[in-house]
Amino acid sequence: MKSPTPSATQAKTPTINSSGLTPLKALAPFLKPYKKQLLVAGVSLILAACSTLVVPFSFRQIIDLGFVNSSHSDYGQINWTFLTLLLIAVILAITTALRFYAVSWLGERITSDVRQKVYAHVISQSPQFFEVTQSGEVLSRLNTDTILIQTLIGTSVSMFVRNCLLFTGGLIMMFVTSARLSVMIFVMLLLIVIPIMILGRKVRKLSKNTQDKIANASGLAGEKLNAVNTIQSFTNEKAESTLFNQYVEDAFLAARTRIRARALLTLIAIVFGFSSIIAVLWLGAYAVLDQQLSSGELTQFILYSAIVAGAIAGLAEVLGDTQRAVGASERLLELLKLKSHIENPLEPRALPAIPEQGVALQFEGISFHYPSNSNLVLKNISLEIEPGELVAIVGRSGAGKSTLFQLLQRFYDPQQGAIKINGVNIHDLNLNQLRQMIGIVPQDIVIFSDNALENIRYGKLTASDSEIFEAAKMAVADEFILKLPQGYQTFLGDRGIRLSGGQRQRIGIARTLLKNPALLLLDEATSALDSESESLIQLAIEKATKNRTTLVIAHRLATVKKANRIVVFDEGNIVEVGTHAELIAQGGIYSTLADLQFST
């Protein structure tokens, strides 16, 4: 398998054209349930900003009333001014703490909600989604991107609002104190804002780039870590490390460019901000000497200027974070916007009661190609299957046998024709109801990193332990499970690597039997099993097929012979249908296959 190049993976990611902060609007529905917390955060934020803005005014009072004009000093007034200052400090402390709590709480809460929603959304996507998206990439979005959103809501937004308030309030108070000095500072401020905005936009673009590169690296690592054995068998460790290094270095280079731009942004903001203030203060000093301003007023002006300069520096800092979070939420939104290709019908039809011996199946003129390849895999397939019938499907590799199972479970919809269960088109059935009715034992059984008991329970989460034991017995899995070190409680290892192929298959059969499906789909493993395992699995299958309609992609002679009918697929067509004896007598594809595969 060829590893995707960074640019190839990137090209698959759908992009949204957006401008400015609009992607953040999509976070609004996540905030909606938490109006109370938003209100607390908002009110405390405004109160804290107001208290900060009152401080310079109090200082002016202290200087003008208490120190400079000591001849007119009024102790009562001084005491009152200091008391007010203390009160302001207390209000500032309380409101800041409240704001911190409410805003951080919101950050954590929204991150959890976004994570849950994205996971639930991704997990219900049709296989088509996973054909073009690496699971590692989704994981990276779930982790890295949600953390950025947490920073945004938990810190950046409140810092942004706070700095905006301080900036505006500070500026107004500067004008009130001295309009002439303020006009000068204001002109200089304009000169600062323009380069900041230009650079800010650049930082935002660079952030999305970094996030993409990190997602690429995670995607690659996720895929390759699942295939460590293959990598080691082919002794490709070095080549894989080199490829991963290339991805990581790519991410580093993208991050370095972003950091440089942001450093420059901070530098410009601080240098411009302070130099303009210093220049104005210089003029302010002259104004005091010329007695146009009092010392208290100049102090007040200096403090307000410092507040405004601090707010500008703060805004520049926060803007960088906000830009990164916009990039992150844009990427999460792409995921949430994706609709699954397979959806529930708006008004699902009810399924007629299922007869005891299983369901009837009809394939009516099915033609299908996979979305990624326009070559027809199934060509005008028509077939009727009676309730309770055991039908073996045989054919060369790639003939389209497993595809039929995919369509039955509605992982894909055929481009033409209909599949009916008991006369109802599966397209009109509720998706859950359809899949509940079907039990599949795939070739490659997935074992979760849990014990044997829970791995079987996956077939029916509400099953009792005794139901599980019964299913395991039916699947002839009971005896080997009991021989495991802790019996049913034995941990089966990551992806079941501690089990043999035959054992994994019997766990899979037990899991499906627990589900007790009306329609059973078996994809027999082609891997050569020893004759004991083979006969055990055969026994398990025999028990499983009783009283239900069963389709078996058959590779074993025993299964084929027992089937009521054998359907032979070739290049997407049904070419022969009949019993073993009939088809052998015909001397067609089946008899050739039987000669080759079953050594008859």
Ligand SMILES: Nc1ncnc2c1ncn2[C@@H]1O[C@H](COP(=O)(O)OP(=O)(O)OP(=O)(O)O)[C@@H](O)[C@H]1O
């Ligand atoms: N997700 C997919 N996207 C595109 N093509 C696919 C996909 N899955 C299978 N195919 C193609 O569809 C054809 C039929 O595949 P299918 O798995 O149904 O064959 P099969 O008869 O079950 O083979 P086998 O016995 O080897 O499992 C093959 O040519 C295969 O390459």
